[in-house]
Amino acid sequence: MPQTTETIAAIATPNGRGGIGVVRVSGGAARAIAKALCGTVPAPRHAQFVEFADAEGTVIDRGLALFFPAPHSFTGEDVLELHAHGSPVVLDRLVRRACELGARPARAGEFSERAFLSGKLDLAQAEAIADLIAARSEAQAHAAVRSLEGEFSRRVDALAQTLVRLRVEIEAAIDFSEDATESASQPKVELLFAEITARLDALLAAARRGVRLTDGLHAVIVGAPNVGKSSLLNALAGSDRAIVTDIPGTTRDVLRESIVLDGIELTLADTAGLRESSDVVEGEGIRRARAELARADLVLTVVERSAPQKTCTLPTEVPSFATCIVIVNKIDLDGAEPWRDERAGVVTIGLSARTGAGMDLLREELKRIAAGGESDGAFSARSRHVVALERAAARLSDARAGVATATPELIAEDLRAAQQALGEITGTFTSEDLLGAIFSTFCVGK
Ligand SMILES: Nc1nc2c(ncn2[C@@H]2O[C@H](COP(=O)(O)OP(=O)(O)OP(=O)(O)O)[C@@H](O)[C@H]2O)c(=O)[nH]1
Ligand SMILES: [Mg+2]
Known part of the structure; x- marks a missing residue:
């Protein structure tokens, strides 16, 4: 086990005021710090009600102290936990006092790093704590x-x-x-x-x-100019996030919007319509759209209801692991009802981003995809x-x-x-x- 000589201290609870706040101390000096700060070293793993005192013996606060002797602690070192009232001033004074007594302020993630170095957790598990x-x-x-x-x-x-x-x-x-x-x-x-x-x-x-x-699904909306990609983003986001006009080539840049479906986060990216363009700005937008596509988990290919067959080939940049949905937009122009169809594993949904008809079908589909695979033992990665x-x-x-x-x-x-x-x-x-x-x-x- 690597012997870290330095003792570290930090506030373990979030910033701000609360009923209680916890200061954590880890390292060889934890025992001596307990003795000086609490007047006693609590019995291992037993909460003890104590007075926390400063250098002059003035009481900083009263609270619980817990001592976890090495190696039976989170970090594998001697660990002292001080549960005081959740005042930033009190907690700061406790950390400062611990530092006067031989600790130093901990760096970000240093407790977890020590847990990893002493073999308490492997790296993927340490990362899982952060993810949790x-x-x-x-x-x-x-x-x-x-x-x-x-x-x-x-x-x-x-x-x-x-x-x-x-x-x-x-x-x-x-x-x-x-x-x-x-x-x-x-x-x-x-x-x-x-x-x-x-x-x-x-x-x-x-x-x-x-x-x-862990990161949320990364969905990209692609298609030819003017098919209603930006309208679809706005309809899903429930706000006029993207500019919509009847001029093909309206969207030049990648626009991102986050939505939450059944507790799972989905980042939607609206992109420039894919076509050959001599316009420099539009050309750059198209390049960005392709780059966005290459890292997509989910691709929403939008086509117009009048030409679904000839334009619904998927762009070549779609990664092999991405899920694709084809959206046939503007069904209101035919007065058609929304529909859903599945052929050769590709789901096609007929909807109208303008009237909102069929948007519920799309939302259901997105939820189904977002939740995909969860049942067979999902783990964070x-x-x-x-x-x-x-x-x-x-x-x-x-x-x-x-x-x-x-x-x-x-x-x-x-x-x-x-x-x-x-x-x-x-x-x-x-x-x-x-x-x-x-x-x-x-x-x-x-
Ligand atoms: N009737 C009808 N019109 C729609 C629908 N969705 C979009 N439109 C219209 O189609 C035009 C283009 O819509 P956009 O959302 O800007 O299309 P886009 O695909 O983002 O276009 P670019 O950014 O230029 O590639 C606008 O005039 C929209 O109002 C729809 O469901 N029905
Ligand atoms: Mg657009």
Whole structure:
């Protein structure tokens, strides 16, 4: 266990006034600070009612003190918790007093970082704490708790274990055979490759759902000029967010609006109509629309009711994992009723952004997509996890492709890199930079 000599202190409760406020102290000096500040070191894990005193012995406040001796604490170090009245002045004085007694103010996320460094949590779990605190919906909170309990980490670890078995097989081939492809364990290697690839793909899909849930869905509205994309954004957002005119090419920039459906956040982006344009500004808008498309989870392709067939081909930039809905707009011009149709997995909805007819069908569809996958054990995840899984998948596929052609050493090297990518998720392999980047986004006192 790494021995951190510095003792840290911070207010653990949010800014502002409240019934109670908590100051947390962690490190080797916590015991001495308890003695000086509370007049006693409370029995381990037992709340004790004490007076918090300053250097002159003047009472700062009365409250509860709790002492968690190492290693049975959140950080794995000696931890002191002071529960005082929730006044910013009182809590500040307590932190200042702790600092006079040998602590220093904690940096953002430093308690969680210490919990990680002492092996109390892995990196994905530490991130799940931040996600739980930041959760804006019950679904997000639920997913974060599952990650915190180690659901995600267990699946990553299990995958890493299988990868180790594969490496053992391959490395045995290096030792015992001139030619890996003729090795006796060849069928076994193929089987392991197939198993890991399938599991990695499943985990990647689950992690992408986790990111959608944690970050909210990123939906992009695209289509030809003048089909009613901006009108659709306004109708979904319930406000005149975007400019609507009958001039094709009205929208030039990407406009974003956040909506919440059944507790799940959805960011909608309205974009410039896709067409060949010689106008520099519009051209830039179209370029941005395509860039937006490339990172979409959900693509709403809008077409006009008069020409649904010939224009409903999806743009080529749509990522393979994105869900697509085709919106046939302006049905009011035909006096048609709203409708929903599903063909070859693509849902098409006929509606009118102007009159609002059929908007409920779209909202239902969005809710269904936003909630998608939740039932099969959603856990919270971050883009960095997805990136690491994608890297692992790429190296795994290189290794697999190499079985027939490459030397066993090269295959082993790819597998090692894949394993390292997995290790970055839970923190088995990490750099100082990565840790700094992750924990600095946490809040102070966490
Ligand atoms: N009748 C009818 N007109 C609509 C409907 N939706 C949009 N319009 C009209 O179609 C025209 C274009 O609407 P916009 O929302 O600006 O279309 P857009 O796709 O954002 O257009 P660009 O930004 O130029 O690409 C406007 O005159 C709207 O009033 C609809 O459901 N019915
Ligand atoms: Mg527009």
